[in-house]
Amino acid sequence: MERKPGLLEIASICVKRALSMGAEEVEAYVWRGRGCIAHIKMNEFSDVSSLHDEGVGLRILVEGKMGFVYCSNLSLESLDEIVRNGIKLAKASKTIQDWLGFKEPDEKYPPIPKIFDSKIDTIGSSKIVEMALEALDSAISIDKRVVVVNGKVLALKETKAIVNTNGIYNIDHGTIIGVGMGAVVHEAGMATPVVSEYDYSRMMTISPGKIGRSVGEKALSCLNPISIRVRQMPVIMTEKALYYLLKYTLFEALKADNVVKGRSPLINKIGKPIASEKLTILDDGSLPGGLNSWSFDDEGARTRRTIIVGEGELKGFLTDNYYAHKINLKNTANALRSSFSRYIKPPQIAPLNAIILPGDWSKEEMLSESNGSLLVDGLQGAHSSNPETGEFSVVATPAWLIREGELKPVKNVMMAGNIYNIIKDIEALSKETRQVDFLIAPWIKFEKMRIIT
Amino acid sequence: MVPGVIMDYIDEMRKVIDLVMREGASFIDIRLERSVKNYFEIRNDVVEYLGMGVDEGAFIRVLYNNHVGHCVCSKINYRDISNAALNALKIAKLSSKRVGGKKGFYELSSRTDRIQAYLRVDPSDISPEEKVNDLLNICKGAFGYSSSIKSVTVKYMDLKTNKQYYSSEERFIEQEQNIVWLYVWISGREVDIATSAREELGSIEGYTIFKNNDPYELGSRVAERVVKQLGAKTPKGGRMPVVMAPNVVGVFAHEAFGHLAEADLALSGSIIMDRVGSKIGSEELTIIDDPTIPGGFGTMKYDDEGVEAIKVYLIKNGVIKGLMHSRETALMTGTRPTGNARAENYRFKPIIRMRNTIIEPGSHEVEELFEGIKFGYYLKSFRGGQANLDGTFQVGIQEAYEIVNGEVGDPVRNMSICGNTLETLSLIDAIAKDFELEYGRCGKGQLAFVSDGGPHIRVREIMVGGEA
Structure with a gap:
């Protein structure tokens, strides 16, 4: 029987092939994903998809200039086609300033605990369907007015292999399972905004029923919103609201490439205070069980823990191999290729598992001590923020006014400001944290936020 | 097998369809796709990224006993596709054991058609060097305009x-589609003030985006907007009258209303x-999602479910008319599919998407819209927008x-508008x-390339917000 080559072997073949066709330096990234997704739509189980995707992405250097090419067909003909194109593109490009070569191997690549679970690898579609049904039933059994607009349960096994002409020869496997749901409550011709809940994990530890119940309850709590008329008020932002707010502002400014290109207001701020002393932010691509944890980043550097902001002081930036050198900092191993079908894009600097260190308030205490504050769980329009200045102007939805221990849903509330002003005035952080995409965060209470109604 | 001509596959796909139907499926469709993409990114005078990729794969959808199974496979050959089809059937059968299903697809009559794209200038005939040179000229135009310009990002894709x-209805359709897309982002800074402006251009006729837009002039034009903003005021928050330009009207039609009518x-x-x-608006208000407008990103003859793409009136003369449908929602609601089901590529299932969403022009001269406004804002171009099912929307204005006493006055920066869509309409x-x-x-x-647009419109009152 013919033996199928492994991913490392395919990557090595790509490198050799490209070298023989005229490339001077090559990096081959081969990715394979196998998984299953069950969808919920309009309060019903919708469909199941089985996914099989694989491909290779090549960074090719000729005369100090780079081209990137990829293909999903791993036949030799197909590889030759993209290598030819890659060399053509590299020649049309411009010399990369201060290029020192692709990543060289680190000494060790310790395996990361809790990023692979064979129970997810072998889960099978019927279990996924069962989990989706459990999530759906739990949501609609809360109240018959709850409508689950969409939802999904997915399980995925990924393998990534990197080989380059500087000696990188790495492979790693990981799994992920997740439940995500969006729901509304529809009553008398009025609809609440869509509220969402989700839980993702590298290990088989998620509870679809819990997510279903909490999305249903959250949607119900948005019924009969009131209008408020204030100019300024304290705001508590949940992990999810913080994720949207920070993703398009602070985390853009923390990327070394943006700093080098003059697109970050944090340039020349290392060692200076930029936020309240209550704020400490780390990034850790080696965090056991972290959603973006792997033993190496997407160009082969060993993942590690880095302090970015320590007690309000800027300590460093997120870098990859090239920009670490450009900006004269240590490589923080933050090269990431976007999720699923990762081979189709070259690596870019991105937070892996960014951690905002928790405070000492429980969420309940924060609520009970915040009469007259706003609790915000989601933002609309965060992506239209200005990453180069930190200015934002967003709609808070869903959001509730905290009044005498009760949560009153509010409508049409806009929040505006500058991220670098509001992080100077942090009043409290919760002790519980949660991971939303790359961000592991507590709830944060900001002393004052400009409100437009 | 190298894709390209439908006849190469028709016998093999018929065999796959027969196989799955014999095993009890009531409907199957197969999408085969091969695409070649060039993607370039330039920042300032630096070529950041020149990329090219070839995507090849299949999406198979099977209906069994009112249950749907999909399988995505990145190989195009008889063996892999027939295995994937049987796998899709298997998971549909599995799910039918667990849950009562009601799924179905609106079925159409048989049809064989082949749509070739019309290319004025084939992007593959233009060398990477020439494309890079055009993109660099945009940057030169921007930096040449003013020393306040600090950074220019240009993204290009063909x-x-x-x-x-x-499909099992004996529908065999081959379509070629071409997208050329250009995105320019320019930012400037003076002392403590930073501003930016963006521009997006597109074509389905090939490398024609610079035909009426000399790259250097395009760069200066966008830079001019950035520089104007540097001297701009910040907005007064609150409710006030606005005149929206086509660029903002388009995103409003799409984001604020269009999504609600999917x-x-x-x-x-x-x-x-x-x-x-x-009736929710004036007699003059008509909003359409129209796949027949020449040259739009959403201009197409068939959607990704093999359905004829037809013009849909969302609002006609102020009355909410109809919705955009897929085969599935059409069957559920007892109407015909409108050809709005689109998939980003073979890795995705088709879902309801807009194509070219526009507000139809009315009868006023543009100047008339400003008359009588004591104080308000003229919204020229947008930065981004978002809407929610409850009918609220937010659009960032760049x-x-x-508008002071009917005249366009000083520039205003970092503004956004929000409100309730139906109220705003x-x-x-x-x-x-x-x-x-x-x-x-x-x-x-999933990502979809769409067009939107319209004329200038005036809104009596809208909520305006901005930076503190």
């Missing part, structure tokens, strides 16, 4: 896709659901001007006779 559709979202409880047939009190079509992208879990 995408050529061959799509083949095969049948999947409408059925999930968007505020449109109970209001089809009701370029705005004050009811407050439109004048629609001009001009028209512009814009090119953009829309995200709904």
Whole structure:
């Protein structure tokens, strides 16, 4: 029987092939994903998809200039086609300033605990369907007015292999399972905004029923919103609201490439205070069980823990191999290729598992001590923020006014400001944290936020 | 097998379809796709990224006993596709054991068709060097305009896709599609003030984006907007009258209203659901999703379910008319599919998406819209927008001007508008006779290239917010 080559072997073949066709330096990234997704739509189980995707992405250097090419067909003909194109593109490009070569191997690549679970690898579609049904039933059994607009349960096994002409020869496997749901409550011709809940994990530890119940309850709590008329008020932002707010502002400014290109207001701020002393932010691509944890980043550097902001002081930036050198900092191993079908894009600097260190308030205490504050769980329009200045102007939805221990849903509330002003005035952080995409965060209470109604 | 000509596959796909139907499926469709994409990114005078990729794969959808199974496979050959089809059937069968199903697809009559794209200038005939040179000239134009310009980002893509559709209805459709897309982002800074402006251009006729837009001049034109903003005021928050330019009208039609009229979202409880047939705006207000407008990103003959793409009136003369449908929502609601089901590529299932969404021009001269406004804003171009099913929307405005006593006045920066869509539509009190079509992208879990547009319109009152 013919033996199928492994991913490392395919990557090595790509490198050799490209070298023989005229490339001077090559990096081959081969990715394979196998998984299953069950969808919920309009309060019903919708469909199941089985996914099989694989491909290779090549960074090719000729005369100090780079081209990137990829293909999903791993036949030799197909590889030759993209290598030819890659060399053509590299020649049309411009010399990369201060290029020192692709990543060289680190000494060790310790395996990361809790990023692979064979129970997810072998889960099978019927279990996924069962989990989706459990999530759906739990949501609609809360109240018959709850409508689950969409939802999904997915399980995925990924393998990534990197080989380059500087000696990188790495492979790693990981799994992920997740439940995500969006729901509304529809009553008398009025609809609440869509509220969402989700839980993702590298290990088989998620509870679809819990997510279903909490999305249903959250949607119900948005019924009969009131209008408020204030100019300024304290705001508590949940992990999810913080994720949207920070993703398009602070985390853009923390990327070394943006700093080098003059697109970050944090340039020349290392060692200076930029936020309240209550704020400490780390990034850790080696965090056991972290959603973006792997033993190496997407160009082969060993993942590690880095302090970015320590007690309000800027300590460093997120870098990859090239920009670490450009900006004269240590490589923080933050090269990431976007999720699923990762081979189709070259690596870019991105937070892996960014951690905002928790405070000492429980969420309940924060609520009970915040009469007259706003609790915000989601933002609309965060992506239209200005990453180069930190200015934002967003709609808070869903959001509730905290009044005498009760949560009153509010409508049409806009929040505006500058991220670098509001992080100077942090009043409290919760002790519980949660991971939303790359961000592991507590709830944060900001002393004052400009409100437009 | 190298995709390209439908006859290469028709026998093999028929065999796959027969196999799965014999095993008890009631419907199957297969999408084969091969696309070649060039993607370039330039920052300032630096070529950041020149990339090219070839995507090849299949999406198979099977209906069994009112249950749907999908399988995505990145190989195009008989063996892999027949295995994937059997796998899709297997998971549909599995799910039918667990849950009572009600799924179905509106079925159509048999048809064989082949649509070839018309290319004025084939992007693959232009060398990477020439493209890079054009993109660098945009940067030169921007930096040449003013020393306040600090950074320029240019993204360029050309995408050529061959799509083949095969179904158990004996529908065999081959389509070629071409997208050329250009995105320019320029930012400037003076002392403590930073501003930016963006521009998006597109074509489905190939490398023609610079035909009426010399790259250098394009760069200076966008830079001019950035520099104007540097001296701009910040907006007064509150409710006030606005005049929206076509660029903002387009994103409003798409984001604020269009999404609510996508049948999947409408059925999930968007505020449109109970209001089809009701009058919500003036006689002059008509909003259409139209796949027949020449040259739009959403211009197509068939969607990704092999359905004829037809023009859909979302609002006609102020009355909410209809929804955009897929085969599935059409069957559920007893109507015909409208050809709105689109998939980003073979890795995704088709879902309801817009194509070219526009507000129809009215009868006023553009100048008339400004008359009588004591104080308000002229919203020239947008930065981004978002909407929710409850009918609220937010649009970030990158370029705005004050209107004082009917005249366009000082520039205003970092502004955004928000409100309730239906209320805002009811407050439109004048629609001009001009028209512009814009090119953009829309995200709904998957990326779609869409167009939108319209004339200038005036809204009596809208909530304006901005930076403190």
